[in-house]
Amino acid sequence: MKHVLAHAAIASRPLTGEGAGTADAPQAHDRTIVLEAGRAERNYWSDLWHYRELFAILAWRDVAVRYKQTVIGVAWALIRPFLTMVVFTVVFGKLAGLPSDGQAPYPVMVFAGLLPWFLFSSALADASGSLIGNANLISKVYFPRLVVPAASVIVALVDFMINLAMLALIMAYYRFVPGWQIVFLPGFVLLAMVGSLGPALWITALNVKYRDFRYVIPFIVQFGLYISPVGFSSSVVPEQWRLLYNLNPLVGVIDGFRWCLLGGQSPLYMPGFLASLGVVAFFLWFGIRYFRRTERTFADMM
Amino acid sequence: MTDAVIRAEGLGKKYLIGHQVERERYRSLRDVIGRNVTAFTRSARDVIAGRQLVVGDEIEEFWALKDVNFEIKRGEVVGIIGRNGAGKSTLLKILSRITEPSAGRVEIKGRVASLLEVGTGFHPELTGRENIYLNGAILGMTRAEIRRKFDEIVAFAEIEKFLDTPVKRYSSGMYVRLAFAVAAHLEPEILIIDEVLAVGDAEFQKKCLGKMQDVAGHGRTVLFVSHNMGAVDALCSSAMLLEKGAQPKELSDSVRATISHYLSSQRSSEGSASEWSNPGREIDHPVLQPLYFAVVDLDGKAVTAPARNDEQLHIVVRFDVRQNDPALNIGIAIFSGRSEELLWSLSSDADETSRVQLQKGKQELYCALPKRFLNEGTYRIELMASLHCREWIARPGHNSPIIFFEIRGGLSDSPYWMNARPGILAPNWSWTRSPVGQS
Structure with a gap:
């Protein structure tokens, strides 16, 4: 094939084609980039903003392909939390006889906890594997690497929306009306996402270097389900341990969700909530710091 | 202000690569444990320090760009x-x-x-x-x-x-x-x-x-x-x-x-070698093993010095057919000094009745390069061998043996043309004249 190429090239030697003027001239605002060993990116965050469309389109891609070539498609997003809710209600509510929050029906209370749990765990799992999953992109094209894990968190948000609609149906079935606190729900959704993004950034960066962390995530997710108040109310934890219990950031998130959705049936334990917030903030700071420190070597390690 | 869009100064890129030390076939359990412990402690140290993991017994710095x-x-x-x-x-x-x-x-x-x-x-x-x-x-x-x-x-x-x-x-x-x-x-x-x-x-x-x-x-x-x-x-x-x-x-x-x-x-x-002999198992196909490949003069000696354009050259291929296969096909590809592919010539180009038969055993094929055909310059010849439409045995650009030869002089019999000519080829074609319009 190459000889063809060479002749074609010779035939059309003049470098100025006919199409002159149709294409845009080079943009006036040429930015000068300096690449140097170990040099921190000066306009990191504005660069990230510059790539917001890529973020949107990667998120859209992940959502679009998530249920392609599955038989029941989006129904998967409904079946998993629903069956979990049934099992937890039977095991914790009926067999173990744990109390619900206030007057709230046990299934509603469980589901209000499952929402953030699934949001957190699937965001954590997806984002942690995201860099490895997009290795072909990372070794071929430049963009701020933070876009990749951040976009994969969005997929979990879509599943969350579907689950939220399901919660509305369950509440309607039990004729349970949430209170005014529900206006704070978006804040807690954000908290759950940020809470998963922090550790996910750290783990996904580690995963690039040391593939051991691939095996850590399923374990964390499995473990987390039991040490977080998903199947039961955090009010069953003895008072003197509650602050310590809240060092698990999910405790704050789940309690927050229940407070929003169950309309005051589940009072928020403030010191604990603040502790959870602190832990979330710490992980986010730590995750971003670690990610930024290592991201420029990702392509070499893939 | 200069118009430079890219300016690089002292650019370098270093990679770490690991080597496995050559191992004896039989080794004691103690060796294995010892080696694994060493490797593990090093990995653990690297993880703690946040360094890259390199597999191997010896680590070497490699500058891909310096x-x-x-x-x-x-x-x-x-x-x-x-x-x-x-x-x-x-x-x-x-x-x-x-x-x-x-x-x-x-x-x-x-x-x-x-x-x-x-x-x-x-x-x-x-x-x-x-x-x-x-x-x-x-x-x-x-x-x-x-x-x-x-x-x-x-x-x-x-x-x-x-x-x-x-x-x-x-x-x-x-x-x-x-x-x-x-x-x-x-x-x-x-x-x-x-x-x-x-x-x-x-x-x-x-x-x-x-x-x-x-x-x-x-x-x-x-x-x-x-x-x-x-x-x-x-x-x-x-x-x-x-x-x-x-x-x-x-x-x-x-x-x-x-x-x-x-x-x-x-x-x-690569060596400007005008001959190639199979150093062993370089091409080792069940059907065919090439043994020798060269550009030779009329005495059958490999051509090392530049040859004239009007000198008769042959390309010789010696090989061992280990198995009769009607699809076996041998040929050459010639490339110019700028790596442009000029031509292919195949042993199966001839009509089926007059074509050379490639039977089991050792044999040589000769291909006469036409005289007065190539321009001055260096040429690369790659051996081709294939089972037609099935698979390559020696494929140009991949695993083919390569030889070189150079043409200098002899392009024209005219004293005005001593040097290379424009164009890829320099054939010496005959011109004839017949008078027109004289009554």
Whole structure:
């Protein structure tokens, strides 16, 4: 094939084609980039903003392909939390006889906890594997690497929306009306996402270097389900341990969700909530710091 | 202020590579444990320090690129040439910001887009339309930009009918065309191309080259990595040579000079051998094993000095047929000094009744190179052997034995023509005269 190429090239030697003027001239605002060993990116965050469309389109891609070539498609997003809710209600509510929050029906209370749990765990799992999953992109094209894990968190948000609609149906079935606190729900959704993004950034960066962390995530997710108040109310934890219990950031998130959705049936334990917030903030700071420190070597390690 | 869009100073890139120490076949359990403990403690240390894990018993620093300096001006089309492993791809990866340099610095003005591999980020489950948006965004286009050029891209790729089909159902040709079409409609200030043009059919390649020249014509800068010296010579306004990660000293910017320097260095390292003998198991096929391959003169001796154009040369191939196979086919491919493929000649070109029979056993084939045919210059001959339409035994550009010969002088019997002629060939054709119009 190459000889063809060479002749074609010779035939059309003049470098100025006919199409002159149709294409845009080079943009006036040429930015000068300096690449140097170990040099921190000066306009990191504005660069990230510059790539917001890529973020949107990667998120859209992940959502679009998530249920392609599955038989029941989006129904998967409904079946998993629903069956979990049934099992937890039977095991914790009926067999173990744990109390619900206030007057709230046990299934509603469980589901209000499952929402953030699934949001957190699937965001954590997806984002942690995201860099490895997009290795072909990372070794071929430049963009701020933070876009990749951040976009994969969005997929979990879509599943969350579907689950939220399901919660509305369950509440309607039990004729349970949430209170005014529900206006704070978006804040807690954000908290759950940020809470998963922090550790996910750290783990996904580690995963690039040391593939051991691939095996850590399923374990964390499995473990987390039991040490977080998903199947039961955090009010069953003895008072003197509650602050310590809240060092698990999910405790704050789940309690927050229940407070929003169950309309005051589940009072928020403030010191604990603040502790959870602190832990979330710490992980986010730590995750971003670690990610930024290592991201420029990702392509070499893939 | 200079017009340089890329300026590199002392650029270097270091990798760590691990080696396995040669091991005895039998080893004691104690050795194994000892080695594994050493490896484990080192890994643990690396993890704690946040360093990269390297597998192997010995670790070596390897500079893929070392102390590279250059300046590229706006609107230049720069060919980057060098052997495999010379650091070309590493350089492009640094310039396109995929990896960071370990030493030195580069200044880049303007948006860089690289076609290190077309179709990066295509998702097989998505349709052609969706992939255009996805791929465009990955390569750095905005949504508005893609929408504006959408029809152009589709027309360029010639996939109108399949726009809403998932790309996993595309033929590979369609896939590549679509991928290249998206990339070709990027409008970066600096475009980096790594031999992606070697895809698609001839018609499409022409289109791609036209597009590339368009880009260059609009004052944009193109970096073009290729092994095709013909294309580099034709397309590039300057050239840069890399040898083992560094630039050879004192080389002029002229494309021709750089290319010939590259080719001569390649020859000296590959050996300008005019004969090749199988050093053992280099090509070891159940059907055929080539043994010897050379350009010889009339006495049957390998030609080492430049030969005249009017000298009779033969190409000889000695080989061992181990198994009769009617599809066995032997031939040669001749390349010019600029690596352009000139011609193929095959033992099966002749009519079936008069064709040479390749029977089991050792034998030699001769092919007479026509006299008074080739221009002055160096030529490369690669041996071809295949089972026709089934598989390659020796494939040019892959595993073929290579020999070289040089033609100098003898182009013309006229005293006016002592040197090389323009053009690829220099045949000496006969001219006859007959008077016209005399009554």
